[in-house]
Amino acid sequence: MNGAARARGAAVLMWVAVVLSSLAWIAAGYPWPLCVAAAVPLLAALRGLIRGHRYTYAWASLLSTGYLLFALTELLVNPAARWVAGLSLLLVFGWFCTMVAYLRISPAPRG
Numbered sequence: 001m002n003g004a005a006r007a008r009g010a011a012v013l014m015w016v017a018v019v020l021s022s023l024a025w026i027a028a029g030y031p032w033p034l035c036v037a038a039a040v041p042l043l044a045a046l047r048g049l050i051r052g053h054r055y056t057y058a059w060a061s062l063l064s065t066g067y068l069l070f071a072l073t074e075l076l077v078n079p080a081a082r083w084v085a086g087l088s089l090l091l092v093f094g095w096f097c098t099m100v101a102y103l104r105i106s107p108a109p110r111g
Contacts, residue, residue: 003105004105007098007102007105008049008052010098010101011057011098011101012050014094014095014098015042015049015095017094018042018064018067018091019039019042021087021092022042022088023036024088025081025084028080028081028083028084028085038067041063042063044063054109057099060099064092064095065096068093068096071085071086072085072089075089
């Protein structure tokens, strides 16, 4: 298994973790429809992440910044949700890093 395939697998696993962490906000007292609605935009990236489309990795890294900012804000201002926010922050940052790693390792298309 080459480096690009490992990075792609890690990015998909981190995507699953981020989706589950967005649902974990229910335990912090957020309403479940809001948590499910927060996970829906992540589904748009799943197909391209699994197939290894570089374009998907590029725009999904931009998508992750919104989740990163939300987790950072909640970590700073919401004491009741700090444990979920800290977990989400680490997972989203890990997902972002694995997507960037895949983009750096995988060969760029010629054309």
